Amino acid sequence: MGAGIAGAALAAALAGQGLSVALLERRTGPLDTARGDHIQPALLPVLKRWGVLDSMLAEGAEWRQGTRWFDREGQHIVTVPAIQTTDLPNGFLFLNHERIGNVLLQRAVQGGSHYFPELERWHLERRDNCWRLLMAKAGSRQILDCTLLIGADGTASRVRTELGLGLERHSYKHPIAILYGRQRHGTGPRTLDVHLTRDRILSLIPRTGGLTKIGFPVDHSELAQWRDQPAATLARQLEAWCPGLEFEQLEFGSIYPPLSQRTSAYNGPGQALLIGDASHAMHPARSMGMNTCFRIADQLAGQLAGVDSGFSDRDIAPLIADFETETQRTLTPLLAENHAAGLQMDTLSGNGFPALVDQLRAAAGNEQVSQAMATKASGWPL
Ligand SMILES: Cc1cc2nc3c(=O)[nH]c(=O)nc-3n(C[C@H](O)[C@H](O)[C@H](O)COP(=O)(O)OP(=O)(O)OC[C@H]3O[C@@H](n4cnc5c(N)ncnc54)[C@H](O)[C@@H]3O)c2cc1C
Structure with missing residues (x-):
């Protein structure tokens, strides 16, 4: 549920794995261009493996070097360079957010995902050992059953609300x-x-x-x-x-x-989880929200790599439990570091x-x- 960066990245990562993937989205237009647009060097080999790196370059992506820091007088303090350990150019790749989303979505659809955009309404039920989604769009209704429900529907996640998941949130003082x-x-x-x-x-x-x-x-x-x-x-x-x-x-x-938030894992009947901002939103001070979507999508696709289409709840229960443990390990330091950077930036009197x-x-x-x-x-x- 949700075809922003997190949902589209996961579907791109699963392309060609033989699973039956449906991407459901309520948006009628492009993604918000202001958001994550710089891809960390460490994630570039991942994007290459998903088959989206060349498409991003073809869409006009450019390279940048590291980060330069300046003091209040405009004096240069230090340049923190970019570090790449593979045969790719030594830099961050940047492209407007909505274009990154489009490339991922195209790869997902090319890899067999079914994309349902512009949903007007949906309703979720637990039925016969699966999740049943009743969807309405342009006067027509559709029913979709699935074994694994993934909420990638952003910070205000409705999937989180429907599943009754707990949330820890810090709202920063300054927009x-x-x-x-x-x-x-x-x-x-x-x-x-x-x-x-x-x-x-x-x-x-x-x-x-x-x-x-x-x-x-x-x-x-x-x-x-x-x-x-x-x-x-x-x-x-x-x-x-x-x-x-x-x-x-x-x-x-x-x-x-800006928000920092973390959603609790799902422990009810069946298999469900949240990814992206729905699970772990962070202050943009360190430019890591979208990059973390890529990281987590790759971990989840890796867990599901050996699973055949038609899997049962029981087949994937241990894999999802492993995924939750692994993401916890990945996210805890990342969220702490981002929150510290967010607090540092959340002032208008830094002197x-x-x-x-x-x-x-x-x-x-x-x-x-x-x-x-x-x-x-x-x-x-x-
Ligand atoms: C100003 C700003 C700058 C940023 N800069 C960076 C950066 O430089 N680097 C970086 O890595 N990150 C950055 N981020 C963070 C990054 O953009 C986000 O972490 C990332 O885009 C989250 O993607 P997502 O798919 O989880 O969520 P979203 O992008 O919010 O996508 C959620 C999707 O779900 C859909 N949806 C929502 N509700 C429903 C529903 N009920 N039914 C169906 N569909 C639904 C939405 O339409 C949307 O398409 C920035 C964020 C901001 C605000």
């Missing part, structure tokens, strides 16, 4: 504003630039075609200002925060309330972030520490 622009001196190798300005942390994230996505926390009282001001005023504000930053084009994009600047300066002078940071940022160990 994140997203703007799109073109920097005036935007030539040379692309990097993700993080500015530790006087008050807040601002990220400049490369977009294809030489564009930049800009993300930073805002106060609720500032929302109208960011939505309604002319481009020149927005640019002046960003330039005041980050000396040396200039835009030749800038526009407001959207506002997001130049002296502790973080000191940490980054120390890393700049210590090869071992900067390598460790680069390894982690690139997604290793898998």
